[in-house]
Amino acid sequence: MNIFGRKLRLSIFGESHGAGLGIIVDGVPSGMPLSTSDFTADLSRRRPGAPGTTARREGDAVTILSGVYNGFSTGAPIALLFSNDNARPSDYDKFAEHPRPGHSDYSSREKFGNFADLRGGGHHSGRVTIGIVAAGVIAKKMLGQITISAKILEIGGKNPWDSALEEAGKRGDSLGGIIECRVTQVPAGLGEPFFDSVESQISHLIFSIPGVRGVEFGDGFASARMYGSQHNDPIADSSGRTSKNGAGGVNGGISNGNDIVFRVAVKPTSSIAAPQETYNFSTKKVERLVVSGRHDTCFALRLPVVIEAATAIALANF
Ligand SMILES: Cc1cc2nc3c(=O)[nH]c(=O)nc-3n(C[C@H](O)[C@H](O)[C@H](O)COP(=O)(O)O)c2cc1C
Numbered sequence: 001m002n003i004f005g006r007k008l009r010l011s012i013f014g015e016s017h018g019a020g021l022g023i024i025v026d027g028v029p030s031g032m033p034l035s036t037s038d039f040t041a042d043l044s045r046r047r048p049g050a051p052g053t054t055a056r057r058e059g060d061a062v063t064i065l066s067g068v069y070n071g072f073s074t075g076a077p078i079a080l081l082f083s084n085d086n087a088r089p090s091d092y093d094k095f096a097e098h099p100r101p102g103h104s105d106y107s108s109r110e111k112f113g114n115f116a117d118l119r120g121g122g123h124h125s126g127r128v129t130i131g132i133v134a135a136g137v138i139a140k141k142m143l144g145q146i147t148i149s150a151k152i153l154e155i156g157g158k159n160p161w162d163s164a165l166e167e168a169g170k171r172g173d174s175l176g177g178i179i180e181c182r183v184t185q186v187p188a189g190l191g192e193p194f195f196d197s198v199e200s201q202i203s204h205l206i207f208s209i210p211g212v213r214g215v216e217f218g219d220g221f222a223s224a225r226m227y228g229s230q231h232n233d234p235i236a237d238s239s240g241r242t243s244k245n246g247a248g249g250v251n252g253g254i255s256n257g258n259d260i261v262f263r264v265a266v267k268p269t270s271s272i273a274a275p276q277e278t279y280n281f282s283t284k285k286v287e288r289l290v291v292s293g294r295h296d297t298c299f300a301l302r303l304p305v306v307i308e309a310a311t312a313i314a315l316a317n318f
Contacts, residue, residue: 004204004205005027007027007317008026008139008142008313008316009026010023010024010025010026010135010313011023011024011026012132014123015119015120015123015125016119016120016122016125017087017120017122020082021128022082022130023079023080023131023132024077024079024080025067025078025079025135025138026078028067028075028138030072030073030074031073032073032138032142033071034068034073034138034141035064035068035071036061036062036063038141039134042308042309043062043133043134045133046060046129046305046306047060050301052165052169052175052297056086056294058084058127061082062080062082063081063082064078064079065081078138080131082130082134087120092120092293096109096118098281099279099281100270100289100291101270102270103270104124105121120293121210124210126302129209129210132205132209132306133306133309134309135309136308136312137309139309139312139313139315140312143315143316146185147183147185148308148312149181149182150180150181150264150304150305150311151180151304152178152300153177153178154177154178155176155298156175161177165297171274172274173268173274174295175268175269175297175300176213176265176267177298178300179263179264179266179300180264181261181307182259183259183261183311184259186255186257188240188257191254191255192254193253193254196318198314198315198318202310202311202315204314205311205313205314206262206264208310209306211269211270212265213266213267214265215262216262217248217250217262218245218246220248220262220263231246233245233247240258241258242256245259248260248261264303266299266300268298271291271293275289276289277289
């Protein structure tokens with residue numbers, strides 16, 4: 001099952017090398033202006049093209065199949081569809097028997113058997129995040145004054161990262177990165193104390209993005225090494241503004257009215273050109289695998305807009 005949300009309910013579908021992919025967004029109030037041009041800016045931020053990203057080129061044009069009439073949402077489910085026009089499935093034939101280390105080839109086949117579509121990572125592909133970005137465009141509109149912006153802090157531990165990226169690419173290797181997301185003008189009071197805490201709902205969606213390895217709010221893991229006097233956020237005035245933000249804008253699972261701030265650790269791409277020694281299920285031996293196909297050297301470069309979208313969807317659910 002691939003469903004998220006209660007008030008704004010999403011159902012994501014599609015595979016990297018199937019006919020197409022997309023998302024169904026249910027719970028959007030009627031009367032919200034919406035047209036295909038609203039999606040252009042965010043979709044272009046997710047598209048590859050920059051150094052260190054895949055050579056695969058897709059048009060990424062959105063088709064609004066339902067839920068919009070005369071330029072406004074009708075209140076019915078909004079179905080958004082994208083086609084795959086530049087797939088090259090033969091690149092992936094061998095990975096069923098000789099699975100890529102770090103990718104989903106093995107775990108997907110264990111779960112779904114020989115029915116799994118492993119082409120380009122199938123339903124696990126980063127391409128499926130196009131639906132998250134599209135739903136995020138709608139969620140951002142629903143949030144009104146709240147603004148969400150994510151930026152890359154470092155790639156491969158470096159900022160600037162151009163030469164590290166080039167060097168890794170030349171060696172047929174890959175890099176990860178850290179992205180910070182900041183949500184401003186958040187009202188105090190969003191979220192619930194336990195299962196639907198602001199952090200757990202945002203993290204649920206952030207960890208749904210393939211390749212995410214960590215999320216930390218405010219001081220995050222560093223808080224474990226602080227004194228309470230260092231980590232606490234003194235309240236500075238009657239609006240609840242704090243003089244620092246070690247909590248990342250959330251206390252007791254509930255937004256406290258300060259910026260929500262969190263960082264996301266993104267792993268290095270697992271499909272690397274450099275040879276790797278890994279088990280081959282047809283020969284029953286550990287053998288050398290050289291991964292072909294078109295891959296991002298560093299897909300963290302494409303993730304800020306995906307992280308913004310995931311955050312918007314989580315907040316729209318509150
Ligand atoms: C936008 C985006 C692009 C990605 N591009 C690639 C890629 O080119 N090659 C690759 O091996 N993995 C890529 N990934 C990561 C894989 O989808 C992911 O590693 C895989 O599904 C296994 O999931 P896991 O890393 O969470 O275990 C990408 C992820 C995203 C979000």
